[in-house]
Amino acid sequence: MALARVARNGLRRSGGVGGGNTTERNIFFERLSGSLEKINVHSNLTSLSTIKGLNHMNFWSRGIRTTPPYQFPLAERLVETESESEHDEPRYPGLEATKPGEKPRVVVLGTGWAACRFLNGLDTKAYDAVCISPRNHMVFTPLLASTCVGTLEFRSVSEPVSRIQSALATSPNSYFYLASCIGVDTNKHEVYCETMSNGGLPHEPYQFKVAYDKLVIAAGAEPLTFGIKGVKENAYFLREVNHAQEIRKKLLLNLMLSENPGISEEEKSRLLHCVIIGGGPTGVEFSGELSDFIMRDVRERYSQVKDYIKVTLIEANEILSSFDVGLRQYATNHLRKSGVQLMRGVVKEVHPKKIILSDGTDVPYGLLVWSTGVGPSQFIKSLNLPKSPGGRYYKQHNLLSFH
Known part of the structure; x- marks a missing residue:
């Protein structure tokens, strides 16, 4: 074994053990060699054979610190020919x-x-x-x-x-x-x-x-974006509590910013333009809630910008297309009476302050909510x-x- 050879060479350079004669030293070396071989086979030194095959990054991520193999040069040489098949799979608690x-x-x-x-x-x-x-x-x-x-x-x-x-x-x-x-x-x-x-x-x-x-x-499931550029970076989804919190914060922030002096008419209109993409149940429900909020609260508490805020619902076909015709027509009439603008169009690209439809139309927005269905x-x-x-x-x- 390599470890036994290292021990022999070290002892030879040091001139022996305890100054004994040659015969005693030979007997000692033979016993030492046998002991090292037994230790390497039967004791904890066999765990050295796992060092090369383990993924140390997995251990760090699980909070178990191990010494990297480059700090065990001797051990690395010893295990080069050892079998690693039994240690290929990571172990999980x-x-x-x-x-x-x-x-x-x-x-x-x-x-x-x-x-x-x-x-x-x-x-x-x-x-x-x-x-x-x-x-x-x-x-x-x-x-x-x-x-x-x-x-x-x-x-x-x-x-x-x-x-x-x-x-x-x-x-x-x-x-x-x-x-x-x-x-x-x-x-x-x-x-x-x-x-x-x-x-x-x-x-x-x-x-x-x-x-x-x-x-x-x-x-x-996850919201469908259809691979449209800029959706994940700029739009808000509405599937979790934290999504609703973010939308609420953004809406109130835009309302307060729009009252600051120096804001142009065009910028006020953009900040207070709420755009919903998707005419399914979530998009229609949110549009209705938003329009009620505008009529009941915004007009009373933000009177200086009440005429700038508006809601636009964009759908590629008809809203609530999976529902009965009578229900679709009722929802359409109700939204229009509430001041929601309905548009037909397909989103081509989403930018931080505007969306571009497939027909080339630019739609500026201050708040964009994406609700076009879900997928796996x-x-x-x-x-x-x-x-x-x-x-x-x-x-x-x-x-x-x-x-």
């Missing part, structure tokens, strides 16, 4: 598979409508529940538009998931994890997660795994599972999917 006699574990990904409805009806006497989501509450999305203008407060449209399923807070083997799922292994019955990175933990992002007996994928999230797209033409997963053994 977390919940291991349930044991015989334990209740089966149901893992639910998400805290949206489908996930919370499932959790609410789950028989916790027969199953342990684990919920994994980047938010700890359910949002009543149809009411979000009302929170943007102060009709409702934000706490009125959210419900903690632990109230929906109390076992997540009270049962010893049921848990809620504030994290995002980054992968699913259906062969091993494991999901891999990453904690939310907001500076609350010393080493982030921290990754862990959760073994499951049953898995429910209800991770929700990047996490859903990343999973290698059979999907239907609409992007939904087929029901499989031990796997359910909701969108």
Whole structure:
């Protein structure tokens, strides 16, 4: 072994051990060589063979500090020919598979409508529940538009998931994890997660795994932008509580800025022009709430700029196209009576202060809300599972999917 040779060379240069004779030194070297070989095979030195094959960045992200291999030059030489196959896969902390006699574990990904409805009806006497989501509450999305203008407060449209399923807070083997799922292994019955990175933990992002007996994928969807340039950078979405908070802040900020001296007429009109893209239920509801806010509050509290503020709803076809004709016509008439301007058009590009339609029309805006429907999230797209033409997963053994 290389380590034995190093020891022999060092001892020879030092002139022996304790000044003994040649025969005694040879016996000592033979015993030392044998001892080192035994140690290398049977003791903790075998862990050196893992140094080369491990991903040290994974250890740093999980809060486990290891000495990089360049600080072990001798160890690196020793393990060059060692087998690394047993150390190829990263090791994650977390919940291991349930044991015989334990209740089966149901893992639910998400805290949206489908996930919370499932959790609410789950028989916790027969199953342990684990919920994994980047938010700890359910949002009543149809009411979000009302929170943007102060009709409702934000706490009125959210419900903690632990109230929906109390076992997540009270049962010893049921848990809620504030994290995002980054992968699913259906062969091993494991999901891999990453904690939310907001500076609350010393080493982030921290990754862990959760073994499951049953898995429910209800991770929700993401707003569709159709790849239009500038949407994500300049538009506001309306799907989460923080989205409504941002819209409310932007709306009030524009109202106050427009009253400052030195603001031109053109700039006032731009600042107070609220544009909604998409004539679906969310876009129509927000347009109605905004127009009510203008008529009831803005005209009273911001009288100096009341004549500048306006709302425009842009839709490529007809508003509420999936609803009955009579309902569409009623909504159209109501919005127009409320002062909402309806436009037909397709957005080509979004800039910080204006949008460009496909016919070349420029539409200046101070607030832009994007509500053109939803599609599968990047996490859903990343999973290698059979999907239907609409992007939904087929029901499989031990796997359910909701969108």
